Amino acid sequence: MLLDTALLSRIQFGFTISFHILFPAFSIGLVLFIAIMETFWLKTKNSLYLGICKFWTKIFALTFGMGVVSGVVMEFQLGTNWAGFTQAVGGVLGPLFTYEVMTAFFIEAGFLGVMLFGWERVGPRLHYLATLLVVIGTTLSAYWIMSANTWMQHPVGYKQVGSVFKVADWMQIVFNPALFPRFIHMLLASYISAGLVICSVSAYYLLQNRFITFAKTCFSFTWLALFVLIPVQIYFGDVTGVQVHINQPLKTAAMEGIWDTQAGAPLVLFAIPDQKKQMNHWELSIPHGAALFNTHQWNGVLRGLKTVSISDQPHVIPVFFGFRMMVGSGLLMLLLSIIAVYLRWRGRLYNTRWFLISSVLSAPLGFIALWCGWITAEMGRQPWIVYGVLRTANAVSPVSLREVMISFALLFIVYGIIFGYFYFYFLHKTLHKGPSGIQEKEESRQPFQYMPSSFKEHP
Amino acid sequence: MMNILAFIWCGIIAFGVIMYVILGGFDLGVGIMSIFFKDEKERDLLMSAILPMWDGNQTWLVFGGATLYGAFPAAFSMILPIMYIPILIMVIALLFRGVAFEFRLKAIKTKRLWELCIFLGSVFATLAQGLILGTFVRGFNLSPHVAKIDQWFNPFGIACAIALVFGYVLLGANFLIIKTSGELQEKNYKLASKIQYIILAAFIMVSIWSPFLDPAIRERWFDPNHMLYLAILPFVTLLLLCGHWVALKKKQEYLPFWSVIGMFLMCYLGFIISSYPYIVPRQLTYMEAAADRSSLLFMLVGACVMLPPLLYYTYYSYRIFRGKVTQIEY
Numbered sequence: 001m002l003l004d005t006a007l008l009s010r011i012q013f014g015f016t017i018s019f020h021i022l023f024p025a026f027s028i029g030l031v032l033f034i035a036i037m038e039t040f041w042l043k044t045k046n047s048l049y050l051g052i053c054k055f056w057t058k059i060f061a062l063t064f065g066m067g068v069v070s071g072v073v074m075e076f077q078l079g080t081n082w083a084g085f086t087q088a089v090g091g092v093l094g095p096l097f098t099y100e101v102m103t104a105f106f107i108e109a110g111f112l113g114v115m116l117f118g119w120e121r122v123g124p125r126l127h128y129l130a131t132l133l134v135v136i137g138t139t140l141s142a143y144w145i146m147s148a149n150t151w152m153q154h155p156v157g158y159k160q161v162g163s164v165f166k167v168a169d170w171m172q173i174v175f176n177p178a179l180f181p182r183f184i185h186m187l188l189a190s191y192i193s194a195g196l197v198i199c200s201v202s203a204y205y206l207l208q209n210r211f212i213t214f215a216k217t218c219f220s221f222t223w224l225a226l227f228v229l230i231p232v233q234i235y236f237g238d239v240t241g242v243q244v245h246i247n248q249p250l251k252t253a254a255m256e257g258i259w260d261t262q263a264g265a266p267l268v269l270f271a272i273p274d275q276k277k278q279m280n281h282w283e284l285s286i287p288h289g290a291a292l293f294n295t296h297q298w299n300g301v302l303r304g305l306k307t308v309s310i311s312d313q314p315h316v317i318p319v320f321f322g323f324r325m326m327v328g329s330g331l332l333m334l335l336l337s338i339i340a341v342y343l344r345w346r347g348r349l350y351n352t353r354w355f356l357i358s359s360v361l362s363a364p365l366g367f368i369a370l371w372c373g374w375i376t377a378e379m380g381r382q383p384w385i386v387y388g389v390l391r392t393a394n395a396v397s398p399v400s401l402r403e404v405m406i407s408f409a410l411l412f413i414v415y416g417i418i419f420g421y422f423y424f425y426f427l428h429k430t431l432h433k434g435p436s437g438i439q440e441k442e443e444s445r446q447p448f449q450y451m452p453s454s455f456k457e458h459p
Numbered sequence: 460m461m462n463i464l465a466f467i468w469c470g471i472i473a474f475g476v477i478m479y480v481i482l483g484g485f486d487l488g489v490g491i492m493s494i495f496f497k498d499e500k501e502r503d504l505l506m507s508a509i510l511p512m513w514d515g516n517q518t519w520l521v522f523g524g525a526t527l528y529g530a531f532p533a534a535f536s537m538i539l540p541i542m543y544i545p546i547l548i549m550v551i552a553l554l555f556r557g558v559a560f561e562f563r564l565k566a567i568k569t570k571r572l573w574e575l576c577i578f579l580g581s582v583f584a585t586l587a588q589g590l591i592l593g594t595f596v597r598g599f600n601l602s603p604h605v606a607k608i609d610q611w612f613n614p615f616g617i618a619c620a621i622a623l624v625f626g627y628v629l630l631g632a633n634f635l636i637i638k639t640s641g642e643l644q645e646k647n648y649k650l651a652s653k654i655q656y657i658i659l660a661a662f663i664m665v666s667i668w669s670p671f672l673d674p675a676i677r678e679r680w681f682d683p684n685h686m687l688y689l690a691i692l693p694f695v696t697l698l699l700l701c702g703h704w705v706a707l708k709k710k711q712e713y714l715p716f717w718s719v720i721g722m723f724l725m726c727y728l729g730f731i732i733s734s735y736p737y738i739v740p741r742q743l744t745y746m747e748a749a750a751d752r753s754s755l756l757f758m759l760v761g762a763c764v765m766l767p768p769l770l771y772y773t774y775y776s777y778r779i780f781r782g783k784v785t786q787i788e789y
Contacts, residue, residue, distance in 0.1 A: 062561050068514055069557035073550045075524050079539030080546055086539075090532020091750035095758045097525040101518065102765040109518040110772045113511030114779060121779055166751040397540040407547045414551055418558050426565045 005404055006396045009081040012408040014378075019419050020074055021374065022367055023067030028138045028187065029194020030060045033222070035131045042128055048213060054119070055214070055435035056198070059427065061116050064108075066423055073411070081404065085385055085395035089165045092158055092173065096148045104141035107133050139187065146183045147174060152386050153377065154178040154247045160389070178247060181239040188233040189373065192333065193366025195229070198222045199340075200363035201431055203356040211434050216350055219359075223340035223349070230334045237330065238293070244380075245294040248387055249303040250312075251380035254319040256290040257283075260304040265290040270324075273316040278306055314382045322375035329369035336362060464756065465749035468530040469738065471762055472523060477727050479519035481630070481720055486513045488631020490556060490581030491624060492650065494574065501643050502574060506563065508638040508784040513560060515773060517553065529758055534738045534748035541599065542591055545611050549587035556580025585627050589620025596665075596730060597672050598741035615668060622661035626723065629654045633716035638784045651715060652707045658722070659700060665726075666693060669733065673741070676733045689732065696725040 034056050041049035075097070079086055086094070114122060114130040122130070157172030158165045167173065202219035205211045245252040253259075257268040257280050267289020271280035291300040305313050336358060343349040350356075385392040486509040493505045528535045539546060559576035566573055593616030600610065632651040636644055670677040680689055699721040706714035738745040749755065 058565075062565070065514070065557055065561040068517070069554040072517070072521060072553055075521060075528075076539065076546050076550050079524075079528065079535050080543050081540075083536035083540045086528060086532055087536035090528055090535060091754040094525065094529025094532055094535070094750065095754050095761075096529075098522075098529040098758050099761050101522045101525045102761050102769065105518045105521055106515070106765075106769045106773070109515035110769075110776045112514060113776055117511045118779060167753045167757070170753065170757050397536075397543075399540050399543050403543050407543070410547065410551060414554065418554070422558070422562060426562055429565060 003401070005399060005401050006393050008401065008404045008408060009396055010392065012404060012411065013077060013081065015408070016070065016073055016077060016411055016415070018371060018374075019415050020067065020070040021370065022419075023063050023070060024138070024142070025190040025193050025367070025370055026197065027060060027064045027067055027194075028142060028190035029192070030056060030063065030198075031131070031135050031138055032191060033194060033198060034060060035128075035135045038128050038131050042124060048217060051435050052214060052218060057116060058430050061112075062423070062426060062430065064112065066419060068109075070415075070419070079397075080407075081397050081399065082385075082395050083397035085390070088163055088390055088395070089386060092151065092165050092167055093148045096144050096151075096173075100141055100144035104137045104144065107137035108141070111137070142186060142190070143183055146186055147176060147179050149377075150176045150179040150182050153182075153381055155386050155389055165386075165389075178243055181236050181243060185233065185236045185240050185373075188229055188236060189366065189370045192226060192229055192233060193370055195222045195226045196333070196366045197363050199226070199359045200361075203359035204431070205434065206350055207353070207356050207360065214435050220344060220349060223337060223344065226333070227337040227341045230330070230337050234330060234334065237327075241294055242296065245302070248380065250305060250308065250314065251319065251377075252294055253303055253305045254314045254316045254380050255323040255376060256294070256302065257316065257320050258290060258302050258304050259306050261301065261307060262304065263291065263301045264288045264299040265302040267293065271320075273320050275310065275313070275316050278310070312383060314380050319376050319380040322372040322379065326369045326372035326376060329365050329372070333362070333365055333369070461749070461752055461755075462746055464752060464759065465530070465745050467759065468526070468749070468755055469745045471766075472526050472530065473727075473731065475519050475523040475526060477724065479516070479523055480727070481723055482512070482516035483520060484627045484723070485509075485630040485634040486516050487581045487585050488627035488629065489635060490577045490631075491585065492628050492631055494578035496643075496646070499570075501646075504639060504643060504784055505635065506560070506577075508635060510560060510564075511776070511780045513557070515776065517557070520553075526758070530750055530755055531738055531745065531748040532750055534743055534745075537739050537743060537748075538599075541607060541610055542594065544608070545587040545590045549584050549591070552580045552583035552587065554580075556584065581627075582624065585624050586620040589623035590616045592623060592730075593617070593619035595740055596669055596733065598734075598737075599739055601742060615672060618661075618664065618668070622658075622665065625654055625657045625661065629658055630716070630719050630723070633719050637712050637716055640783050648707055648710065652704070655700065655703055655707070662693075662696060662700075662726075675741070679733060692725055692729050692732070696722055699725065 034053050037049045037052045037056070040046070041053060111130040111133045114127065115134050118127055118130060151173055154176060155165075156176055157167060157169040159168045160166075198218050199222050202215040202222070205215035206219065241252070244255075256265065257271050257273050258265050259278050259280070264287070266285035266287045268280065268283055268285045271283040271285075273280050288298055290302060292298060294300065294302060305316065339355060340349060340359075343352050343355060381387050383392055384390065385395045489505055489509050493502055496502050496505060524535075527538075555576050557580075559573040559580060563570055563573035563577065590611045593613070594611045596619065597613070597615050629651060632647045632654065635647040636651065639647065670680055680686070699718045703715050703718040703722070706718060734740045736744045736746065738748050
């Protein structure tokens, strides 16, 4: 395939958004954790929780800042590289972004300052309010972005006038029936990704035998939360999958590697899809599996990719493997969380070395699942930018290949240096320094008072 | 009805832009001048003064972008591809600057490096904004004979960019007069009183230059029917500059800042008078670029509900951090 403005713009967008999504996802989950810990602190006045809040707030500040600046790039990139898209759908999607700024960004920006720097300047209750408002702000932000993205996957409530899309019904767009499960799926993905990072850091401290009280509390609380959240996430993944099959059958076909329309399609566990020959190599499958998962019926009918010409099919390889990696990571997390709760019950959570090491290593697991899920969703939508109505090829800006090359090269270098190196450098530095102001002597045999009795450490 | 809606949205975007120019302007200005303070303690104070604010200030830029996208998609998708390079420079500079604020707080050995990044980020973001401003004052020219780079890279644009750097520094210095005390405040008084002369020169330059850029601008300002009323504008600007001069002499703390804000407002008003009713100057009027009625109405509901509390808590968070700055830590 020849490199043209459209392809390079897509690569640039994919590159910048892949970096960007890490920060908001981590922030959304982390700030919820901070808010919960601040609640505990206000209730118990135990300085341990305040220490936890202050430490994770440092990490949150760093991450949130990255999200803000990389988000500004995203916003302007829509216009610079995708003017055909903004011209056609601006009237529909632009207001959603405006609402995001008005309801979410200003809340975040206004109260983030109080949350980060206001410990000494406002009372604890007002500070708590600021934290809660940041939680609400980040959640609303995710809602508006998901509503814009869902409209691109499943456009509803619009009318087309020439080449321009106009809105027929705002209620349908803002409360798109496809939006609810996708929004919850994304929120849970953020919580789980952040949770795994918290577990990883705590396990690292436990292994090093530093900040024990702090680490135990974070570790135990978060694994328990994950134990609850991960099955719920799997359920919402299933709801989303069924809905994708209804709205975008070809995406489902690419996810499942189904070439021919068939009833009771098998679940392909592994295969090498071959788009040229329109078939799978080395296929290993379970009969009726895909039909069961996607339609919830033993003999449900799945549409095959061959029902459209090759030029109208999404690229199967990334969608097929992206989906498998997402599901695989999800199952791995589920397994880890079950082990964690079992070990906690047996009173061995904090000294089972292999599990602590696994927890340290599982930090990127949530983000890998999240990336793969997005690749599945977005690559599976191609060749459409708005599914079924606007082609990606018609969405690019009238800019030269040279301009896009310059911008991509610059962004690549800048992102590589800043997010690829320095973010992790300072993250590591903050983590290495660890929390301050927590008195280790406060450690008791039952550090975690909010667990049901069955979760308390065995004497 | 449609025209009224589009006009209201024009007003809201214009408001967002001037909010960014003033609020973002002073923190960019502080970023630019920070490098010239030799004492690390002083630089710490400078940074602490803008640290809780810069993110909120920058949100007005995001607001401007998002509302332009929503209310005037045709303008958004015409302007951004033309301004591809300056916008790219601006967002990368803002990115560098934003992360540098965070990293600087955590750095020890590389602190100097991040201070340099804050400086460079602030300068390049301002220069890019100046180039964009220059293009808007001068007007877009879509004729195929005009190279794209000439749209934004020309003597007038460069002059605007340099003038904007000094304008932001003046705002920044006056903000710091409010936020600091003692020797550091004294330095800012001195800086502000030097830069005001450069700003005077910039006013004169732009006022003489811009009528020659486009006959339409000349006709508007020198139309005998309006000339007298419009002359109020440069007159008030000069008055404000005199007020600024006196306020600095008398060591007033708040008056210099407010008079510079007044000057920015006057210049902005002048710019609006020159380009009305165009949203992409000389190419597209705001009526032509407006989105559908239902989109404008839908956004307006949100704006009416959200803007007043939003303005209130912007004010409120400024109030929390009011007073002389002390070193901030978290």
